[in-house]
Amino acid sequence: xxxxxxxxxxxxxxxxxxxxxxxxxxxxxxxxxxxxxxxxxxxxxxxxxxxxxxxxxxxxxxxxxxxxxxxxxxxxxxxxxxxxxxxxxxxxxxxxxxxxxxxxxxxxxxxxxxxxxxxxxxxxxxxxxxxxxxxxxxxxxxxxxxxxxxxxxxxxxxxxxxxxxxxxxxxxxxxxxxxxxxxxxxxxxxxxxxxxxxxxxxxxxxxxxxxxxxxxxxxxxxxxxxxxxxxxxx
Amino acid sequence: xxxxxxxxxxxxxxxxxxxxxxxxxxxxxxxxxxxxxxxxxxxxxxxxxxxxxxxxxxxxxxxxxxxxxxxxxxxxxxxxxxxxxxxxxxxxxxxxxxxxxxxxxxxxxxxxxxxxxxxxxxxxxxxxxxxxxxxxxxxxxxxxxxxxxxxxxxxxxxxxxxxxxxxxxxxxxxxxxxxxxxxxxxxxxxxxxxxxxxxxxxxxxxxxxxxxxxxxxxxxxxxxxxxxxxxxxxxxxxxxxxxxxxxxxxxxxxxxxxxxxxxxxxxxxxxxxxxxxxxxxxxxxxxxxxxxxxxxxxxxxxxxxxxxxxxxxxxxxxxxxxxxxxxxxxxxxxxxxxxxxxxxxxxxxxxxxxxxxxxxxxxxxxxxxxxxxxxxxxxxxxxxxxxxxxxxxxxxxxxxxxxxxxxxxxxxxxxxxxxxxxxxxxxxxxxxxxxxxxxxxxxxxxxxx
Numbered sequence: 001x002x003x004x005x006x007x008x009x010x011x012x013x014x015x016x017x018x019x020x021x022x023x024x025x026x027x028x029x030x031x032x033x034x035x036x037x038x039x040x041x042x043x044x045x046x047x048x049x050x051x052x053x054x055x056x057x058x059x060x061x062x063x064x065x066x067x068x069x070x071x072x073x074x075x076x077x078x079x080x081x082x083x084x085x086x087x088x089x090x091x092x093x094x095x096x097x098x099x100x101x102x103x104x105x106x107x108x109x110x111x112x113x114x115x116x117x118x119x120x121x122x123x124x125x126x127x128x129x130x131x132x133x134x135x136x137x138x139x140x141x142x143x144x145x146x147x148x149x150x151x152x153x154x155x156x157x158x159x160x161x162x163x164x165x166x167x168x169x170x171x172x173x174x175x176x177x178x179x180x181x182x183x184x185x186x187x188x189x190x191x192x193x194x195x196x197x198x199x200x201x202x203x204x205x206x207x208x209x210x211x212x213x214x215x216x217x218x219x220x221x222x223x224x225x226x227x228x229x230x231x232x233x234x
Numbered sequence: 235x236x237x238x239x240x241x242x243x244x245x246x247x248x249x250x251x252x253x254x255x256x257x258x259x260x261x262x263x264x265x266x267x268x269x270x271x272x273x274x275x276x277x278x279x280x281x282x283x284x285x286x287x288x289x290x291x292x293x294x295x296x297x298x299x300x301x302x303x304x305x306x307x308x309x310x311x312x313x314x315x316x317x318x319x320x321x322x323x324x325x326x327x328x329x330x331x332x333x334x335x336x337x338x339x340x341x342x343x344x345x346x347x348x349x350x351x352x353x354x355x356x357x358x359x360x361x362x363x364x365x366x367x368x369x370x371x372x373x374x375x376x377x378x379x380x381x382x383x384x385x386x387x388x389x390x391x392x393x394x395x396x397x398x399x400x401x402x403x404x405x406x407x408x409x410x411x412x413x414x415x416x417x418x419x420x421x422x423x424x425x426x427x428x429x430x431x432x433x434x435x436x437x438x439x440x441x442x443x444x445x446x447x448x449x450x451x452x453x454x455x456x457x458x459x460x461x462x463x464x465x466x467x468x469x470x471x472x473x474x475x476x477x478x479x480x481x482x483x484x485x486x487x488x489x490x491x492x493x494x495x496x497x498x499x500x501x502x503x504x505x506x507x508x509x510x511x512x513x514x515x516x517x518x519x520x521x522x523x524x525x526x527x528x529x530x531x532x533x534x535x536x537x538x539x540x541x542x543x544x545x546x547x548x549x550x551x552x553x554x555x556x557x558x559x560x561x562x563x564x565x566x567x568x569x570x571x572x573x574x575x576x577x578x579x580x581x582x583x584x585x586x587x588x589x590x591x592x593x594x595x596x597x598x599x600x601x602x603x604x605x606x607x608x609x610x611x612x613x614x615x616x617x618x619x620x621x622x623x624x625x626x627x628x629x630x631x632x633x634x635x636x637x638x639x640x641x642x643x644x645x646x647x648x649x650x651x652x653x654x655x656x657x658x659x660x661x662x663x664x665x666x667x668x669x670x671x672x673x674x675x676x677x678x679x680x681x682x683x
């Protein structure tokens with residue numbers, strides 16, 4: 001997946017100012033930045049749910065799976081009914097087979113008949129991701145997938161996502177948790193006020209932080225990252 | 235798209251309260267309407283005291299008018315509760331047993347008879363009402379005013395008829411009762427004939443005077459002939475000639491059923507479609523669905539389909555319920571379905587526009603009620619009930635919402651002798667397209683926000 005010079009305007013405000021992003025097969029890319037940086041806007045444009053005002057987006061051949069931050073599913077339907085509905089809407093030739101596959105993948109087989117509204121936030125997020133995977137996309141876009149999850153649920157979520165990437169699915173996720181990005185992202189794209197500040201591996205970001213904000217070099221990575229953003233005028 | 239429709243029906247079924255309301259509401263409404271139209275309006279209960287002495291009659295000249303059966307006439311229009319005294323009548327009204335009391339005083343006939351004398355007295359009837367309830371008071375006032383107008387008209391007609399009989403005697407002659415004796419009246423017609431026959435025998439010098447008498451008798455006869463119908467007209471000087479200039483109104487019963495069906499359809503379709511679309515927004519599924527799975531237009535069409543399918547079913551269920559109380563022309567079922575489908579499509583489009591604009595189900599439900607209820611009420615305001623300018627404003631407002639054309643279409647479909655269905659169907663089609671476009675625009679803005 002590749003995006004070049006993506007621009008998005010909301011009225012006079014520039015939400016994205018010519019952002020580039022590329023992700024190869026099986027790559028895990030973290031889009032990080034403070035609130036209002038443009039992370040969700042960038043992912044929505046990559047997913048095709050929001051139209052860019054400038055730049056180009058080249059979608060991958062295998063399609064894109066979109067998992068919004070707020071679980072986008074029907075809470076009055078069961079886990080199985082949700083999966084079956086989206087499998088049918090995605091035009092899967094064997095929708096019931098696809099549902100079984102997703103239930104196995106998410107580990108929710110035992111709770112298939114449970115109404116989604118009664119599931120925990122973590123399990124709802126798993127169903128949310130499973131729906132995004134039903135189209136068997138080459139790229140999976142996750143918008144702040146770990147928000148609202150407890151540490152145990154978070155660990156299970158990242159284990160699940162790492163498994164997907166290991167299977168060849170490209171995963172691009174957004175987060176404002178720098179430690180989460182550093183831990184799970186193979187590549188990090190730093191956004192602030194719609195501007196792309198950094199694109200590279202976590203170790204390279206540490207180097208850049210050390211170079212630009214030496215006064216914060218002895219601090220933890222999050223403090224150093226905040227100092228880095230301040231040095232860049234954000 | 236059918237999977238989305240099935241999903242919405244599944245969600246509906248999963249919400250027992252909503253499903254129950256959708257079924258119970260039309261059935262309840264059908265029962266209420268059916269019960270109301272299957273019972274004749276009850277006569278108001280009125281305490282009635284007739285103090286007029288038996289045998290008292292209204293006099294006309296030297297004679298008396300025949301009995302008019304006062305008790306029967308009054309008690310034919312209201313439910314009479316006979317009482318024995320004024321105190322009892324007053325007590326009945328005070329306790330609310332009767333809406334009013336009507337008392338015919340003992341001197342009523344005497345006073346009526348005094349109108350033809352040099353010392354006339356105004357005949358009066360006594361009415362006791364309880365003004366605590368203004369609606370009841372108005373109803374009683376109206377009924378009693380009508381009763382009095384009828385009584386006055388009846389007496390006037392009888393007096394006119396009696397007067398006409400006397401005039402006829404004067405003109406054409408005949409026999410007349412005076413104090414039990416039969417008196418022969420010659421009459422103007424015979425007088426003129428006799429005088430003409432005598433004329434040749436009268437000396438020439440007196441013929442001119444005789445001719446004047448003959449001319450008078452002839453003129454008086456001719457003019458009094460004209461006076462008889464004039465006296466008749468005095469009893470009822472104004473007659474009603476009713477002409478309808480805007481088609482024939484449907485029977486009240488049919489109109490009531492059409493109003494009930496349209497109200498059912500409006501609230502069910504509007505709330506369902508608006509709520510269903512708002513639910514998609516509440517569940518964050520709009521972006522996911524329209525991000526590549528279905529188009530915005532397909533999502534809208536699915537919601538319209540949901541409204542039309544459920545609206546048709548619920549309205550037909552309601553009509554079937556009404557059938558238990560009132561005869562409906564099931565041979566016109568095809569037209570009913572056409573009218574309901576067109577109305578449901580326009581209402582569903584309006585619901586979609588509301589649903590796409592609102593943030594959540596609760597606020598859209600409130601919004602739908604706040605929009606639909608006043609417009610439905612305004613649509614029922616008849617011309618002439620308010621001033622020209624407010625009525626023009628009401629016409630414009632109600633034309634912008636599908637309730638009124640839906641009511642017109644359903645009324646036309648139910649009533650075989652009513653107006654054509656074409657114009658309201660065209661109106662509904664235009665509104666469906668306009669609201670559909672608005673809803674699509676709102677969805678687009680929602681997605682790009």
